[in-house]
Every structure is written in C-alpha cells, then in structure tokens.
Amino acid sequence: MAATVLGLTGAPPATAAPATSAPARATQAEVPAGVTAGVAVFDRTTGTFTERLNETMRFRSASVVKLLIALDYLRTRDPRTLSAADRTRLDSMLRSSDDNAAGYYWDLGGRRAIIDRTVAQLGLTDTANPPAGYEGYWGYVALSAADTVRIYRYILDTASAPVRDYVMGNLRQSTRCGTDGFDQQFGIAGSFERPRTVKQGWSGFGSSGGCTPKPPTTVPAAAERRSAPAQRSAAPRAAAGVDLTREALHTTGTVGAGDRTIVAVFTLHPDGTPYGTAYTAVNRLTRSLDVPGAARPSGTWFGTWGSGVNVRPRPTTVDSAPLTMLPAGVEVLVSCQKLGQEVTIPPYTNAWWAYLPQYGGYITNIYISSPGNQLPGVPVCSS
Template sequence: MRRLGAVSAALALAATVLGLTGAEQATAAPAGATQAEVPAGVTAGVAVFDRTTGTFTERLNETLRFRSASVVKLLIALDHLRTHDPRTLAAADRTRLDSMLRNSDDTAASHYWDLGGRTAIIDRTVAQLGLTDTANPPPGYEATWGYVSLSAADTVRIYRHILDTASAPVRDYMMGNLRQSTRCGTDGFDQHFGIAGSFERPWAVKQGWSGFGSSGGCTPRPPTTVAAATAAQGSTAAQPSAQPSTAAVDLTREALHTTGTVGSGDRTIVAVFTLHPDGTPYGTAYTDVNRLTRSLTVPGAVRPAGTWFGTWSSGVKVRPLPTTVDSAPLTTLPAGVEVLVSCQRLGQEVSIPPYTNAWWAYLPQYGGYMTNIYISSPGNQLPGVPVCSS
C-alpha cells in the first residue's frame, strides 16, 4: 500500500506539472512511458495527448528544452492575434501571417518578432498560456527567435490553448493555416516529415528545422534579409561567434521537430522534438523523425499503406507521370530520404550509368512517381510491391 501511494503521488505531481486536472490526472501516463523508438544518436522529447480521453499516450523527456526553430511561430502568431482580429486583418497582414504559418516563412516571422518587441512576445505568451519550460533566447541571441526554447509538454499546452481556450476566430484561423502546410517551405526545405510523413490526413502541422545548411530537398528561395536567413533556422552567420556558456539549450546540433494535430476533430496533439549528431544530413534526420513518429501510439491516426524504401543520390525528382517527357517535376526529394511506395509501373526507360530501368515507383505522399533507379533495392522491380492498377 505504501508503494502504491507513492506511485499515485508521483502521478498526481506529474499531472500538476503538465497542467492536467480531474479525470486527466487519473489516467495520465507515467512520465517516460512510451512506445517511441528513438534512432541511435538522436535526443528526443515526445508528448502525445489524446483530447478525446484527456490522456497522454506517449511521454518521453517531455519537459526537456530544445531550441524551437520555426515551432515558435505558433507563439509569434498567437501574440499578434491577441490584439488583431483575424477576421479583419489587412490584406498585407493576412498574406504575411498565412505565409509564416503555412510556408514557415522566416522573413514574416522576423517582421512580427520585431513588431511585437522580440522577447516581450515570449514573456506575454508564457504568462497567458501558463507555459513552464519556454524561455527566451540566451544573452546575445535576442534577435534570434529560432533560439527560443520549447519542450514537448509546453507544445501540447500551446495546441490545447489554440483548440480549447482561444476565441473561435483565432482557433479557426490558426488551425486552418496549419492544415494548409505546404510541402516546401520558403527556404527550400521539404517540411512534410514526421506527422505529415507518417499519417493520412486530416492533420495540421507546424514544423521546425535548424542547422542543416541549404540542402532541404525543394528548390531553395534566397531569404529577403540577412536577419531572416540567420534568425529562423539557427544559422551562425552574423551571430555571436560561440554558444554562450549559460545557454539552457543546445544551439549546435541539427534540430528537427514535428508538431501538430492528427485525426478527425484534431483528436490527438503530437509534439516530437529531436537533436541529431553533428553533421547529420537533412534526409537522414528526416527519415529518423519519420521512423520515430511512426512508432508512436497516436489515437485517431490512419497510417498510409505501402512499403518504406531508402533512396540514394540528391536532386531526385518526383513527377506526375512515370516519364520525364511532358511530366514536369512536382518536387525533389531530400537527399537519401526514406520514401513510402504503394505500387510500381512500367514507364519511360531511364539510363543513369551504369543503371538502366523502365520501372517507376508511385509515392502516395508526394502524389507522383520516381524512377526505381534511385531506390535502394536490388533488381529493377521492387520486391513485394504490386503493379499499379492504372
């Protein structure tokens, strides 16, 4: 009985820290309870909250702080909408906010960061939302909004505020934009990893990435200003030369985060924050985050059918038809990323010496085909993959 009492007390304390009440406390998973499969070398913070039952299904290092990268754009947008009704936004304001939330536009984020008083934005939103792990950038980095620190637990609180506490116009505006997340961010990074790469719609996402240089899969667009280039994704250009010794979060390792909601009615909130070994390519981190996210228990999620394969080379194009003729690329893949293949079909014969192959794989999450040459599998046809019916 004494041991059971101690466990109950620990659960109640954990629930209090995470802002749970009533029935939520009674069924909250113990801290660290998880099915998450974290790839070797990756540091992860995970929280998955089922809004239908009011319980966490996954919790791993959920209060660990990470540099937020673009996930902080949620707080930047909420702070602006605190004093601006989304129904009456000026056209230019709406266009800028839409781009920040859908396309992860860094120039737009820098505009609102400056407009809102930079660190004052975080001071206000921490107080308003009751965040416990969120903090401003360390000294010397006040202009760098991507260095605001967040945890998976606080990210769940942010989404719960949007969905359950914010006014209906703010909720609908924020979630409507996140549901329209574009595959390519304005900086040329493919941002449909993690939640977007693991589950069928409906989902809504706000992703974050930092430290990967300029190779993100999509055609890059040069940033409008130096501030936009350096502030958002953790570039060291035009910043202090060394990480401050007082920094509470890691500002150097490659960071890749996926956050949002999954399922009908935004049933489940998912927050996955990751750090990767120095020098990790974007495609490798993308694949690791996908694998981690797929391993989670996410109520209401529908997992797409197909088989996962590795790829090789860079600049690999996905096309609407299994040919390079009159089939302009839909997008390019991050170098070396793992892809889901639902079927394959014969198309144009492609020659990439020393390889020649007429088989093409259909990638349902990209809505197009890639030549089988660039899929890491022996033989021209992929084993266990059916032929497309049409």
C-alpha cells in the same frame, strides 16, 4: 539518358478534458540511435497522454516558435479584420514557415516581450527567451514537447473561435515546401493521413532541404532575422541547458477528426547529419508512437540514394516536369510501381518507376535502395 537530366548525384548505399497521468507503461517511442528526443502525445478525447518521453526537456524551437509569434500578434486583433499585408505574411509564416515574416513580427512585438507575454498567458513552464546577445534569433527560443501540447490546447480550447479557426486553418494547409526550400513532409505529415495539422521546425542543416526555394515574403530588410546565426562559430554551443548547434528537426500538430490528438516531437541529431537522414529518423520515430485517431498510410518504406531526385507526375521525363525533389537519401513510402520510360544512369538501366503517394508522383526505381529493377512485395499500379 545522362544523370544530369534528372539532376542526380551520389552512389547507391549497401542494401478537451483536463490532463491526467498516462497509464503506467513503457513508451512505444522508438528513438533512432544517436538521436536525442522529447516527445508528448496527448489524447484530447480521454484527457490523457499516450506518450511521454523527456517531455519537459528544452530544445531550441526553430520554427515551432512561430505559433507563439502568431498568437501574440493576434492577442489584440481579430483575424477576420487583418489587412491584406498581415494576412499574407501570417499565412506564409504558418503554412510555409516563412522566416522573413517571423522576423517582421518578432521585431514588431518586442522580441523577448513576445515570449514573456505568451508564457504568462498560456501558463508555459519550460519556454524561455533566447540567450543574452541573441535576442534577434527567434529560433533560439527554448520549447519543450510538454509546453507545445499546452500551446495547442490553448489554441483549441481557450483562444477565441476566430483565432482558433485562423491558426488551425493555416496549419491544415501546410505546404510541402517551406519558403527556404526545405521539404516539410516529415513527421506528422509523413506518418498520418488527413485530417491533420502541422507546424514543423528545422535548424542547422545548411541549404540542402530538397525543394526548390519559393520567393520569400517581402518585408523591410531591417526586420529580417535568421532563426540561427549564419556561422556556427558565432553562436554559443548551449544556453540554459539548451543545445544550439546540433541539427534540430521538430514535428508538431494535431491528428485525427476534431483534432483529437496533439503530437509534439522534438529531436536533435549528431553534428553533420544530412537533412534526409534526420527526416527519415523523425519519420520512424513518429510512426512508432501511439496516436489515437490516426489513420496511417498504406505502402512499403524504402531508402533512396542520390541528391536532386525528381518526383514527376508520370513515369517519364518527357512532358513530365518535376513536381518536387526529394531530400537526399530520404526514406519514402511506395504504394505501387509501373513500367515507364527506360532510364539509364551508368551503370544502371531501369524502366520501372515507383509511385510515392505522399508526393503524388513517380521516381525511377534506380534511386531506390533495393536489389533488382522491380521492387519486391510492391504491386503494379492499376492505372
């Protein structure tokens, strides 16, 4: 079978209490080389932080700011009485990180006024508006891991029940793919089993996010705003100490029964880092954290190579339409493997397929970075 059938390119690489101070100990956070990270993990049961690393450092928020945009719009509205159009836009913004919906509400709420209001209402200390001249770019709002914990604590412990239930209910239904075609299954979503909620953020990675883009929510053209300028040369490199150009990938949300633990991980990556590489780095960092109440998925992590790697419901390309695609070069969790259709991508031929529980499907073992056709230490699927 030709490589174009699977759409693959590339070559294999070488093998609810008040917060108190955390106990005096070294953080467990394992930050990959070259990555700049800000981390805060707050256990709502004990009222303590279990992880704090550069927690007040400001990062450009990317799509994490959509939490504040939503809260500001709902400040004077009951989610139960929203119009169908509002519900569609807000659902898409919170679940699928819809940029057009964010642009619509950003303009509607007065842009910088949204941040002024939410900073005052939530008691945020590190959050700041986009730099002068870039007021239209909501993704340039500065956030810290510590302020993100405050945002979730406000939603869970202070906001009205209808607002809390609406926002958290949408975050529980986070989609695998954003409306811009980027895979959102990293960080919290890739490291912990449900129950969990997720609001992710990404910026600076171009257009290779793994998924096939979905049609965007329809909004007036004048309301559309990008999270960052289309050309890097058009943007300042930094503003008020916030890096605006390096690739940014953030994972935030809650983990465990009753939203026990709030997790906020903000990261910056060296210029030119591919999305799959950053995705893997954030997964490794998130998996290293002390997260009370978390259930971790079982399986073995392997690297992959190639781009456009299809995940299919069965170990064959015949009558097995792709469920999604992997970000190029991403690390994946494999729970079992089984014999299926023999695939040939010169110079490789392999009939073994790996099951990826977090994607609910199979990929051919050809594109897993491991010697031999059968993965070592991985059991054969029972069915």
